[in-house]
Amino acid sequence: MNTITDIRKALDNRDISSQELTRQYLSRAKEKNPELNAFITICEDEAMRMAEDADIRMQKGVVGPLTGIPFGIKDAICTRDIRSTASAKVLDTYVPPFDATVIKKIRAQGGVIIGKQNCDAFGHGASNENSMYGPVKNPWDTERVPGGSSGGSAAAVAADMCVYSIAEDTGGSIRQPAAFCNLVGLRPSYGRNSRYGIMPMASSLDTVGPITKTVEDCAIVMEAIAGRDPFDATTVSDSVPAYTQLLHEDIRGVRIGIPREYIVNAREEVLQIIEKAADRLRGLGCEVMDVSLPHTKYAIAVYYVVVPCEDSSNQARMDGMRFGPRGRGANLEETYLQARVVGFPPEVKRRMMIGTFALSHGYYDAYYKKAQQVRTRMMRDFEDAFNKVDVLLAPTTPGPAFKIGEKVADPLAMYKEDVFVIPAAVAGLPAISVPGGFINNLPFGVQFIGPRLTEELILRVAHHFVL
Amino acid sequence: MKLTRDEVEHLGRLARLSLTEEEKAQYAAELSDILEFVEQLQEVDTTDVEPTSQVTGLEDVYREDAVRACDEETRKKIIAQFPEREGDLLKVPGVFE
Numbered sequence: 001m002n003t004i005t006d007i008r009k010a011l012d013n014r015d016i017s018s019q020e021l022t023r024q025y026l027s028r029a030k031e032k033n034p035e036l037n038a039f040i041t042i043c044e045d046e047a048m049r050m051a052e053d054a055d056i057r058m059q060k061g062v063v064g065p066l067t068g069i070p071f072g073i074k075d076a077i078c079t080r081d082i083r084s085t086a087s088a089k090v091l092d093t094y095v096p097p098f099d100a101t102v103i104k105k106i107r108a109q110g111g112v113i114i115g116k117q118n119c120d121a122f123g124h125g126a127s128n129e130n131s132m133y134g135p136v137k138n139p140w141d142t143e144r145v146p147g148g149s150s151g152g153s154a155a156a157v158a159a160d161m162c163v164y165s166i167a168e169d170t171g172g173s174i175r176q177p178a179a180f181c182n183l184v185g186l187r188p189s190y191g192r193n194s195r196y197g198i199m200p201m202a203s204s205l206d207t208v209g210p211i212t213k214t215v216e217d218c219a220i221v222m223e224a225i226a227g228r229d230p231f232d233a234t235t236v237s238d239s240v241p242a243y244t245q246l247l248h249e250d251i252r253g254v255r256i257g258i259p260r261e262y263i264v265n266a267r268e269e270v271l272q273i274i275e276k277a278a279d280r281l282r283g284l285g286c287e288v289m290d291v292s293l294p295h296t297k298y299a300i301a302v303y304y305v306v307v308p309c310e311d312s313s314n315q316a317r318m319d320g321m322r323f324g325p326r327g328r329g330a331n332l333e334e335t336y337l338q339a340r341v342v343g344f345p346p347e348v349k350r351r352m353m354i355g356t357f358a359l360s361h362g363y364y365d366a367y368y369k370k371a372q373q374v375r376t377r378m379m380r381d382f383e384d385a386f387n388k389v390d391v392l393l394a395p396t397t398p399g400p401a402f403k404i405g406e407k408v409a410d411p412l413a414m415y416k417e418d419v420f421v422i423p424a425a426v427a428g429l430p431a432i433s434v435p436g437g438f439i440n441n442l443p444f445g446v447q448f449i450g451p452r453l454t455e456e457l458i459l460r461v462a463h464h465f466v467l
Numbered sequence: 468m469k470l471t472r473d474e475v476e477h478l479g480r481l482a483r484l485s486l487t488e489e490e491k492a493q494y495a496a497e498l499s500d501i502l503e504f505v506e507q508l509q510e511v512d513t514t515d516v517e518p519t520s521q522v523t524g525l526e527d528v529y530r531e532d533a534v535r536a537c538d539e540e541t542r543k544k545i546i547a548q549f550p551e552r553e554g555d556l557l558k559v560p561g562v563f564e
Contacts, residue, residue: 098541337484349482353482
């Protein structure tokens with residue numbers, strides 16, 4: 001497997017140069033993209049320039065863990081001089097004059113950007129079908145979705161079109177596609193990684209993190225991108241642990257809780273995977289027990305009030321005035337309407353109208369405030385559970401990847417796909433999805449959820465679990 | 468809560484979205500379903516429960532109140548994004564007619 005760990009060794013041993021490696025990845029990405037549609041932009045010239053720069057660094061011995069390694073970036077993340085559309089036509093021509101902080105950090109090490117990855121427009125969706133640049137296919141079965149919203153990021157890693165991806169998770173957009181594509185995806189604690197330069201969806205929930213082939217790779221990327229950023233006031237100043245080293249410490253005595261609300265209605269195959277996972281963890285010296293998160297069933301309702309409210313405010317900036325294509329109208333209002341009518345897919349419009357409604361006079365208390373109160377109760381559920389256990393184990397999704405087109409006509413059915421990924425997001429907790437097994441020959445993920453800022457612990461448990 | 472076609476039209480106008488007749492009917496049905504679904508939040512007792520608007524516990528995060536200059540290259544790149552311009556100025560339709 002072409003992991004960061006293995007490629008680092010090959011580069012350091014001079015078995016291959018970054019330019020040779022980048023050429024291989026570019027040719028594979030270009031070959032597979034017509035079928036999978038994982039990339040919106042493949043930036044060949046920029047990639048080769050970055051690879052050349054990386055080779056010079058390596059000759060000089062200025063080497064970081066990610067130097068010279070080709071990676072991909074979700075298109076909702078700003079990249080200097082490389083078009084960033086968020087998969088919405090309202091930004092079709094947008095070329096950011098700056099890098100998101102997490103990208104700046106990887107570039108500073110000499111990372112090589114292969115291209116920008118397809119996603120649900122502005123991160124709105126669980127299947128990648130809300131992209132205005134066409135759906136992405138799951139490399140495991142091209143009739144199926146890769147998950148969403150970071151579907152292109154997961155499909156690209158699964159098909160080895162890049163070594164790893166940087167993606168964004170508001171309600172599950174890293175973990176769910178990672179689960180559908182047999183990969184590792186980490187949603188960090190809210191505040192752990194800077195969101196500066198990430199196109200905002202729901203500001204109180206948005207996070208940025210890696211999609212990788214192994215837990216070790218995930219730890220390597222996290223070490224590179226985590227930490228406080230003066231440009232994102234929600235980032236915490238807690239020092240970044242040495243995730244890659246702590247990974248190897250054993251997990252004997254770690255108490256694992258399985259929230260019963262996540263498995264009460266689960267299908268038989270899911271129960272078997274969770275039972276097998278529990279047995280494996282017991283074998284590694286963990287204590288596994290049953291816990292309860294009573295407000296789990298309200299997670300989707302909380303999410304689909306809070307997110308559209310914050311989202312509709314954030315999307316107000318997409319007016320075609322300062323960047324992106326401008327509409328052609330008789331007056332200012334007509335011009336706004338033009339830019340937005342052609343630039344947004346239906347899901348973006350739905351969310352903006354729900355948000356506008358829920359925040360309007362007379363409805364605020366009943367919707368936004370109520371949802372934020374139930375959010376508090378969900379957080380208390382987690383606090384109670386973490387008084388008894390260290391880490392939670394749960395399925396990442398209700399089932400494996402579904403067929404393209406299967407849920408597209410029913411927005412609520414699509415929302416319900418996120419039932420197990422939303423709770424940790426709402427509570428701001430770190431959660432990592434790792435391969436858990438197969439159902440009908442399709443990958444199925446399990447996730448580990450920890451208390452705030454315990455990335456070190458969930459990475460360690462996940463690492464031993466998949467070894 | 469059921470939304471009518473007229474209410475959807477009004478919301479569309481507030482959110483600066485122009486909608487076709489077909490869309491208005493479709494969104495009236497879809498948005499009503501979503502609002503009915505989220506109604507279940509009313510079952511939860513939230514007496515004396517504080518709403519959560521952020522989870523970091525950080526308060527009053529300040530930075531120095533200083534102007535930082537933008538380098539010339541970045542300035543040019545920002546201006547190059549303008550959909551319409553006159554020289555280095557952003558050209559927009561008049562706000563008042």
